[in-house]
Amino acid sequence: MYENLTHKELCEAFHTDEKNGLTEKEAQNRLLRDGSNTLKKAKEQTVWDRIQNQINDPMIFILFLAASISMLLREYSDTGIILLVIALNTTVGVIQEGKARKALEALKKMTAPSAVVKRDGIYQRIAADKLVKGDVVKLKAGNQVPADIRLLEVQELAANESALTGESLPVMKSCEVLKKGLPVAERKNTAYMSTEIRKGSGEGIVVATGMDTELGKIAGMIEDTKQEMTPLQKRLGDLGKILSIVAVALCAGLFFIGVIQHRNLLQMLLLAISLAVAAIPEGLPAVVTIVLALGVARMVKINAIIRRLPAVETLGSVGVVCSDKTGTLTENKMTVTKIYADEKILPVSAVRKREFPKLMEGFLLCNNSILGKQEIGDATELALLHTGRNMGYDEKRLQQQYPRTFEIPFNSEKKYMVSVHKDGNHETAYIKGACDYILNQCTYVENHGKIKPMTSMEKMKIRRAMEDMAKEGLRILALAYKERAISKTEKALTEGLVFAGMAGMIDPPRKEAATSVKALKRAGVQVAMITGDYKDTAFSIAKKIGIADCPEQCITGQEMDEMSEAALQKKMKNLRVFARVTPAHKVRIVKGFQDNGQIVAMTGDGVNDAPSLQKADIGIAMGENGTDAAKNAADMVLSDDNFSTIEKAMEEGRGIYVNIKKSILFLLSSNFGEIITMFAAVLFQLPTPLKASHILWVNLITDSLPALALGIDKNDAKALMRKKPRNPHEGLFAHGGWSFTVFYGVLIAVITLYAFYLGGQTYAFTVLGVSQLFHAIGMRDRDKSVFRMKHLENPFMLGAFFLGLGLQLMVTEIPYFVQLFGTARLSLQEWCLLLGISAIPLVAHELLLIPNRVLGMRKKQ
Incomplete structure (x- = not known):
């Protein structure tokens, strides 16, 4: 337009x-x-x-x-x-x-x-x-x-x-x-x-x-x-269909047994329908959805934004975290500490104002970042701008004095940037980037203001200086220039260059990074550092953080190129630091870990990181300094660019999965108890222990709030992060889930029928409902005694328990509801008896812990 x-x-x-x-x-x-x-x-x-x-x-x-x-x-x-x-x-x-x-x-x-x-x-x-x-x-x-x-x-x-x-x-x-x-x-x-x-x-x-x-x-x-539905939600959908078929079959069987026994057909049909509705945990998808949504909202508070729900499940299975160094493991607050020029390495504080004009002017002109109310741009370039200002340069005036006429933007493959500036009647090209590449393109060197041919001796001196700076953990950028640049082709602008010097800058490790790496190792998660820095620089930072112990755990992109896929895959098990890598290498690194059977999380921030973010099982983009391309390719975004946020997110992800599983097992075992109660009573020609309205009422007070309370439970973070990553192919009923469901379902049915034997329908109705409330409390942690649980950490569970108890009390004590449900009023003594019977699932919970305690004592001995 x-x-x-x-x-x-x-x-x-x-x-x-x-x-x-x-x-x-x-x-x-x-x-x-x-x-x-x-x-x-x-x-x-x-x-x-x-x-x-x-x-x-x-x-x-x-x-x-x-x-x-x-x-x-x-x-x-x-x-x-x-x-x-x-x-x-x-x-x-x-x-x-x-x-x-x-x-x-x-x-x-x-x-x-x-x-x-x-x-x-x-x-x-x-x-x-x-x-x-x-x-x-x-x-x-x-x-x-x-x-x-x-x-x-x-x-x-x-x-x-x-x-x-x-x-x-x-x-x-x-x-x-x-x-x-x-x-x-x-x-x-x-x-x-x-x-x-x-x-x-x-x-x-x-x-x-x-x-x-x-x-x-x-x-x-x-x-x-x-x-988007997660794999868990899809599995639950399939499970729901199977349970629906089983429940309807059982209830149809219940109805036909009632017909054979010459019971009232309409009443049996009503009972069978009510039982089918109660037996199928139709509230389960809603519980899972709300637990996922609330869990993801909690992750936002710890600066982890989940863009795709399946990432929540996958977090609990991650075995390797491949992390970018700059800004994630480090503070991304680059500070220039050393300058190399005129064959010597100098601390920045010792460099006189305007001592190396071509070097500093080149760093300020070949620069796309902005210093203002907000600092916008790459941390490395911002560090150079700050250094220039400290030396008395005004980068804005300099850019006006030497306007840019052409640019070759930074390329992560080639690791350099070129800008051409009008300088009087001619033009000067500056190239800034990785030292090894820049050095290879230089045929001249500037030394004490004079331009000399680049000899092998000069190159050796520069390389030695690079190694010395890298061993100090410095990130190094070199600058070269070419005067009277006429041709605007990349080849012409990157040949016959004059080497001006180097800047060494430090990006200190985040204080919390080492703690998070240690926590992830304890959780069975390997951490690999990926960087474009030199091998010595990378190892120096990795060792400080605790990622690597020896240089043998480091490899460069060039060394990777010389290895076959089989050789790399074999070596991957011991590698922890990948230096001088390109985006193509990152994809190969992810694939290497995946070929070793690992679930891989990969961090990235640039447009060229998108392929590796998509290749990883979980792509993690940076929120502050990441590009939109990286964020769009990622499953998760770190709004603070902090590595420790990954550890917190994995802890939260494991907790969400555990809570959903608790809700599932609670609902299925409770509903299974209702089916067994009714089926056993009809099968053994007993009077009907529950009315249709009783079953629906119990389903109402137990399938909603208690299940949700389990879904938002606060887990023992230390215990969660001491366990190995979850196998992604692990089913919902792994580690004894089916036997657990059957055991508690049968137990609830037995105590309900016992209560019916003692005092009729009101007793059975009360025990069926209240026992499930007690069962929910025990479900908070299957491996911990109820006396060691911190119940005040989940006030929602306490609220759900007492609200459910109050509602059950209402239907046995308030005359209108007593008439409505056909119950009988209970005395205080009867309530104490029924509460005691209803608490049996908690007693069972404690008894099942005895073998674990005995084994724990033996291990200590």
Whole structure:
């Protein structure tokens, strides 16, 4: 739409200043006028829509059938109870769904893209939804384009527009004026919202936001994707189908046995239907969903943002964490400490002001970072800018004095950046990057202001200095230059260079990194460090953190290239540090660990890290310094870029899985107890121990709040992180899950039938409900005595227990409910007796711990 305007016409059209951007006040006015830079959301579900979702369920239809049968039998109290159960189930479901939606919406907001914008002449990073038309925006490789932007300047800028235009290859952009009316794919001077910058850098003016963008115009054709289901939820869905078939078969058997025994057919049908509804844990998917959503929300508080729900499960199975060094294991606060020039290594404090002008000017000019109210850019480049300022340089004035005419952006494969600057009547090219590459391209060296040929002796001196600096754990950058650069080809600009010198900088390890590495090792998780630094530098940091013990645990990318896949796979078991690696190496590292049977987590922040993040079982992107490309490829984002957050997230992930498993086993064993109770009574021709309304009531008070309380339980973090990673192929009933479910199901059935033998239906009804409440308390930790549990850590469980007890008390003591449920009032002595019987699952819990205690005592001896 604006592709035919000159730069001046474009600025006039949007009333903006190319040099200073909009004022903050004007930007706020435009935001109020035009609205936020977001696409319209799909119509949100109303409360009534969510109610319909809850009612539109086969189990609910069966309950309505049960209510109809009760009406035919003139069991009006049962009819009322069944309808009450439907209403309460629906209410709980609507509330749970609402909480899950809010949690997921909060996560979406936290993963929204940001943009670097110039306002009042100052670059700053803001949320992309705050952009307005006329804003001047800076783009670089790895960014997701935040709006439709007409480009004013570009440096080798290429964008992936496949999602918008279908063009499979990145499109090279320009800032030339084009003719009006070109198709979207041919507007080379415009970058489009949600496309991805693959390489280069550029700057432009926002010409469309939100629904006015090209993406917004087709937004109506894009449907919301369904909420992603985790493997656990899928397995639960399959389990639910199997349980439904088994439960219906058992209840059909119960009905036919009743027919053979000449019992009342309608009553037996009602009982069988009620039992089928109670036996199938229809609340289980809701419990799992809410536990996952709440768990993911808790992870946000520890700075771990889960972008894909399956990552929560996978976290508990991770056996290897491949971590980037800079900013993750280290503070990402680079400080230049040493300068090498004129054949000597000097502390920065000893370098006189403007002592090495070509070296320092090159570091400041060949630099894309910005010092201002906000520090924007790479930590290494920012460290160079700070050093320059401390030496008396003004990088902004320097950049105006020597304007950039051409740039080859930094490439993680080649590890260098080139910028060409106008210097009087000629141009000077500066190249900054990895020392070994820069040194190989140099044919001259600057020494005490004079340019000399680069001899083998000179190279040896420089390499020795590099090694000395690397052994101190310094990250080293070299700078070379070429005067009177005319040809703008990469080959011409990177040949015949003059070596100017090196800067050595330190990025100290994070204090908490060593503690986290130690904790992960204790949890059976290996930690591998991946870096572009030199081997000596990498090993120095790795040893301080506790990742590596000896140099034999280190390997370089070059050494990897010389090894076969089989040889590398064999050596991977002992490798902990990977130095001088490229993004291609990272993919190979992940594959190597995976081929050894490990579940791998990989961190990354750059656009070229996306392949390794996707290859890993869990890709982890950096939130502060990571590119949009890395975040989009990742399963998890660290909002603080801190390695210790990975350890906390793994602990939380293990806890979430354990809690979900506790809820599953509790629900299945409780419901199994109800089935066995009824089936055994009918099979042995006993009177019916429970009415249909009793079964539904017990299901209501035990299948909701206690199960949820288990789902949000606070686990013993130390105990969790002392265990080895969980096998990803491990079933829900591993480690005795089936026998546990059957044992407690039979136990609940036995004590319920015993209570029925002692005092009839009211006794059985009370024991069935209350015993499951006691069972829930024991389920908090199958390996710990109830007397050693910290019950105040889970007040929700205490609330669920006493609320359930109060509701059960209500149906036996309040006259209206006594009549409604057909129960009998109980004396204090009877209540004490029934509470004692109901507590038997807790007694069993303690008895089952005796063998573990004996084994523990033997181990101590």
